[in-house]
Amino acid sequence: MSxxxxxxxxxxxxxxxxVARDARKVDVVPDVMERLDKARKVLDRVAASGQQIYGLNTGLGANLGTSVEGDASAFQRQLLEGRSGAVGEVLPVETVRATMFARAAMLSAGGSGLSPAVFDGLVQALNAGVHPVMPSLGSIGAGDLVLMTAIARVLIGEGEADYQGRRMPAGKALMMARLVPVSLAPKDGLSLINASAVSTGSGALAVADALSALAQQQQAGALTMEALxxxxxxxxxxxxxxxPAAGQQQAAKSQRDLLAREETLTPKTLQDPLSIRCMPSIHGALIEAIGQAKRAVEIELNAAADNPLVLGDDGMVLSTGNFHTxxxxxxxxxxxLAIAQCAAACAARFIQLTGSSRNGLPKYLSPVGGASAGFVPLxxxxxxxxxxIRHKANPVMLxxxxxxxxxxxHATQTPLAVAKCAEMIVLWRRLIAFELMAAAQAVDLRDGLVLAPGTSAIHAAVRAHVSSLREDRPLGPDAEPLYASLAGGAWQA
Known part of the structure; x- marks a missing residue:
């Protein structure tokens, strides 16, 4: 991979x-380094003029009125030590890599005043697989600086890192990767941490997962339409x-393509339950929401969101609120909310498939009948x-x-909003797996049913992981390999 x-x-x-999941390497064009060097020189010149610059010659937060005395570079290390307050479970390596890359992308816009050598150290650590051990709790979305200190400390050889699957002191990880700790010039510490890179990096991964889960949901919905x-x-x-509601035309077209066949079928009903009849509207709203989240993430990835911000072309340093997401x-x-709505419709279709025999299917999708439980316990x-899912859909940003x-x-709680959204996608995929299982079983129970090419491929993909139910057996464990395929990127239909 290039x-x-x-x-x-x-x-x-x-x-x-x-970068986060495939370990893709990162290169930097010379223009970026020139931009960083120009901004650094502007920052140094403005600081030498005696202007107050937040986090360079002043304290942070409520200490902004306090002047920094003595060695301004030493203050940057003090700044990192004093803000290393994150706790809790550590973030997965892919999230750490996404965060490191997101910060590098933001810094490459050139508004931070970060020393080029420190930027280079960040990119080298990412490429070498030196991953800071980052606790997950500590950001309220007014920048992710308490979480981001883990990255900055590893770059200076402090804290802990994950390297080649082993957790070790950062200095040892850098040495094993043949890297050296960076030295912080004035404001470099703040430039590394005062950004929403955790929110943005993890948000990018959530958007990618939402897109793949949506495609799988479209497939499950199409197989349900065939089955019923x-x-x-x-x-x-x-x-x-x-x-022409948001995303509705795109959602309908996707399902038309999955269900396309040469012959025209006579529908069994005039109108189906709303979880089926309104799929284009429900899925369309989700398409729009994913698109908006993608746009929001990509704005952050390509923005100079620092405070203070160095305006290289104007030779100025100004305080901002650009870190606020x-x-x-x-x-x-x-x-x-859009995921929760889609998941609710998915669950409703599962109930339709596995309930009474009013759809012309055996009760509970059991081929043996009698006292058989079939799919109903699920x-x-x-x-x-x-x-x-509904619990996690409750807003937290206030x-x-x-x-x-x-x-x-004021704060935004962006990391929590992104994290709970990612957790919802995990749960939603489990519902998709159950709908696929039930729809495949219903297809098997319909004598003489010939599937469209698209839905036939979906049915075959389900049956590659779960066999048809012929008598009662534990269906929970049966769902696990199918879910793992959907979640792990191995699903092909």
């Missing part, structure tokens, strides 16, 4: 996933044009999963307290 080249613009969600003999006129493009948090709160599991003596009296 290296990903940072130019200071054009970084995408797909770029983040390739649903009325396919709901997918007619003229209906979508009549009410209200729009990013709102995008992921919206995405979470209705409880589905209901439990949906309840967890849940903050004023901190730092009231100087920081």
């Amino acid at each position: 290296a990903l080249v940072l130019t200071g613009a054009g970084v995408s969600v797909e770029d983040v996933t390739s 003999g649903a009325n396919r006129t709901i997918l007619d493009p003229r209906l979508q044009t009549a009410r 209200a729009s990013l948090a709102l995008a992921f709160e919206t995405l979470g 209705q409880k599991t589905v209901a439990a999963i949906l309840a967890s 849940d903050f307290l004023p901190v730092s003596e009231g100087v920081e009296d």
Whole structure:
């Protein structure tokens, strides 16, 4: 795989996933280093003029009125030590890599004043696989600086790192990777940490996962329509044009393509339950929400979000609120609600498939009947999963307290909004797995049913992981390999 080249613009969600999950290397064009050098010289010149610069010659937060005395470089190390307050479970390596790359992408825009050598140290650590051990709790979304200190400390040889699958002191990891600790010039410590790179990097991974889960949900919905003999006129493009709601035309087209066949089928019903009939609307709303979250993430990836911000062309250093990610948090709160709505419809279709025999299918999808439980016990599991998804869909971006003596009296909770959205996607995929299982079973129980080429491939993919139910057996364990395929990127239909 060729290296990903940072130019200071054009970084995408797909770029983040390739670096985070596929260990893609990162190169930097000379223009970026020149931009960083120019901004560093502006910062030094403005500082020498006596201007107050937040985090360079002043304290942080409520200490912003306190002047930094003595060695300004030593203050940067003190700044990192004093803000290493994160706790809890450590972030997965892929999230750490996404965060490191996101920060490098942001820094390449050139607004931080970060020393070029420190930037180079960050990129080298990422390419060498020196991954800081980053606790997950500590950011309220007014920048992720408490979490980000783990990265900065590893670059100076402090803290712990994960290297080649082993947790060790950062200095040892750097030595084994043949790297040396960086030296911090004034403001370098703040430039490394005062950004929303955790939110942005993990947000990019969540968007990628939401896109793949949506495609799988479209497949499950199409197989359900086949199994129930649903009325396919709901997918007619003229209906979508009549009410061109967000994403609806795209969602309907995807399902039309999956269900496409030469012959025309006579529907079994005039109108199907809403979880089936309204799939284009439900999935379309999710398509729009994913798109908005993707746009919000990519704005952050390509933005100079530092405070203070160095305006290299104007020779100025100005305080900003660019680290504040209200729009990013709102995008992921919206995405979470859209996922919850889609998951609820998925669960409803599972109940339709596995309930009574009114759809012309055997009760509980059991081929033996009588006292057989068939698929009906899984209705409880589905209901439990949906309840967890709905719980996580509750917004958190307004849940903050004023901190730092009231100087920081607003927050976005973006990391939490992104994290709970990612957790919802994991649960939603489990519902998709159950719908696929039930729809495949229903197809098997319909004598003489000939599937469309698209849905036939979906059915075969399910059967590659789960065999048809012929008598009662533990269906929970049966679902695990199918879920693992959906979640792990091995799913092909």
